[in-house]
Amino acid sequence: MPASPGGSRRAESDVPGFTASPQFAQALQQILVDLVELHLQGKQAHWNVVGHNFRDLHLQLDEIVDEAREAADTIAERMRALEAWPDGRTDTVMSSTTLPAFPEGAVSVSTVVDLVANRLRATAATLRTHHDQVDAEDPSTADLLHAIIDSLEKYAWMVGAENRSA
Numbered sequence: 820m821p822a823s824p825g826g827s828r829r830a831e832s833d834v835p836g837f838t839a840s841p842q843f844a845q846a847l848q849q850i851l852v853d854l855v856e857l858h859l860q861g862k863q864a865h866w867n868v869v870g871h872n873f874r875d876l877h878l879q880l881d882e883i884v885d886e887a888r889e890a891a892d893t894i895a896e897r898m899r900a901l902e903a904w905p906d907g908r909t910d911t912v913m914s915s916t917t918l919p920a921f922p923e924g925a926v927s928v929s930t931v932v933d934l935v936a937n938r939l940r941a942t943a944a945t946l947r948t949h950h951d952q953v954d955a956e957d958p959s960t961a962d963l964l965h966a967i968i969d970s971l972e973k974y975a976w977m978v979g980a981e982n983r984s985a
Contacts (some may be wrong), residue, residue: 837901843956844903846949847894849915850964853945854891855907856916857938858884863921864935870928876981883935883974887942890967897960917945929982936979943971 839847865880895905918938926934946968954961 837957839898839901839903840956843953844898844901846952847898847903847960848906849917850946850949851891851894851898851905851907852912852916853918853942854887854894854967855912856918857942858887858891859912860918860921860938861887861935863923864926864931867924867926868928868931869925872928872981876928876931876978879978880931880935883939883978886970886974890970893963893967897963901957901960917941932978932981936975936982939971939975939978943968943975946971 861880861884865877865884868876868880891907895907898905918941921934921938922930946964950961950964950968953964
């Protein structure tokens with residue numbers, strides 16, 4: 820055990836760690852809910868996409884869903900490591916996400932491409948909106964945001980390319 824300033828030894832649990840400020844925790848919470856919503860909307864698209872090139876997009880949506888779910892887990896676990904409490908409950912996600920609602924029922928491949936690419940960009944924008952505040956308080960967490968932004972923007976490019984022509 821390390822010695823305290825007075826010379827006595829203290830328990831390991833007494834060593835203070837970095838704790839997120841309320842503003843920092845709220846920024847991560849907003850990122851978390853948008854990632855959870857992206858995951859849910861990706862599954863909605865996956866289940867309801869129809870039309871030409873269905874199978875390729877159906878499979879790619881599973882990759883995006885996995886990425887969003889993993890990123891949400893990364894952010895939630897980082898919040899806990901910094902003594903913040905993540906809230907991924909459906910009512911919290913529904914009331915605080917910045918993503919627009921996804922349409923119900925069958926949706927054509929070309930429409931899903933546009934909807935998903937826009938939601939990927941919107942989620943990346945949420946991360947970018949909070950990046951500087953996060954970086955100022957904790958560069959380690961900002962590094963996590965960098966990786967997530969890179970992944971989301973790559974998927975937005977890849978999905979969006981489906982509706983583009985040279």
